[in-house]
Amino acid sequence: MKIIFEEIEDRLLKIKFNPGINRLELIRMLEEETEWEVDNKDCRRSQLNNVKNTKLIEIKNFLQSNEVAKEVIDRYYKIRPSIEGDYNLSQTNMYESTTTGCLFTRDLPGFDIPIHTDPIWLAFTGVIFFTETDDPLLASYFYDSNKQEIFRMTTNYGDGWIQHNANSSWHSGGNQRSDTVRYSLIFSIQLVYGKNKERVK
Numbered sequence: 001m002k003i004i005f006e007e008i009e010d011r012l013l014k015i016k017f018n019p020g021i022n023r024l025e026l027i028r029m030l031e032e033e034t035e036w037e038v039d040n041k042d043c044r045r046s047q048l049n050n051v052k053n054t055k056l057i058e059i060k061n062f063l064q065s066n067e068v069a070k071e072v073i074d075r076y077y078k079i080r081p082s083i084e085g086d087y088n089l090s091q092t093n094m095y096e097s098t099t100t101g102c103l104f105t106r107d108l109p110g111f112d113i114p115i116h117t118d119p120i121w122l123a124f125t126g127v128i129f130f131t132e133t134d135d136p137l138l139a140s141y142f143y144d145s146n147k148q149e150i151f152r153m154t155t156n157y158g159d160g161w162i163q164h165n166a167n168s169s170w171h172s173g174g175n176q177r178s179d180t181v182r183y184s185l186i187f188s189i190q191l192v193y194g195k196n197k198e199r200v201k
Helices: 023-032 054-063 066-079 083-087 091-096
Strands: 002-009 012-018 036-038 045-048 098-107 112-116 122-129 140-143 149-152 159-164 170-174 182-191
Touching (some): 012 122, 023 182, 054 098, 054 182, 066 083, 066 091, 066 098, 066 122, 066 182, 083 091, 091 098, 159 182
Antiparallel strands (some): 002 012, 036 045, 045 098, 098 182, 112 170, 140 149, 140 170
16 A cells, blocks of 8 residues: 655645555445444435454555654645644644544535535544546535635545645535445544554654
8 A cells, every 4th residue: 555645735735545456346345334324414425433344444554554644744844834833733742642533435426515624623634535537526625715716636546635724724525426426535633632642652
């Protein structure tokens, strides 16, 4: 498995993720999982809280590794130094005060997340797409402080994004197709109370 981050702007990194498995096999594994839970806010989204397939577990473990988290945090503190003041956390303290979450999701046609920002405890958050090709109807969109669109993320297999969550980190997304189920993975680095013992040297 391999993940590459590319700077789009000081709040946004593009992700290129290679899970080490072809798309059809990955989708088959996701479809065979039996514990999808419908999201309370929108019945057109389901999430996989309890993963059984060993390959899917490997993908989660890779993305949740301390090494991946450290790379994201190191990159953001370099391109957006104001983060230290935003959270009153040095680069090292941010690393030691966070944990990484990964959640497979399944979005039915019509699923929609309007323009929004995320809770402040989601310091860095994003999505990795498992769609076949780039499709504007399945994409995430990003906006400036006036909520004017400035960027659309591509949705090729393994494409994705992670952004620093600030007051102006407006974005939206969903599944606007009528014939496609969108599978993806929510990828976030979240603040915790106190220190994450697995990250403290």
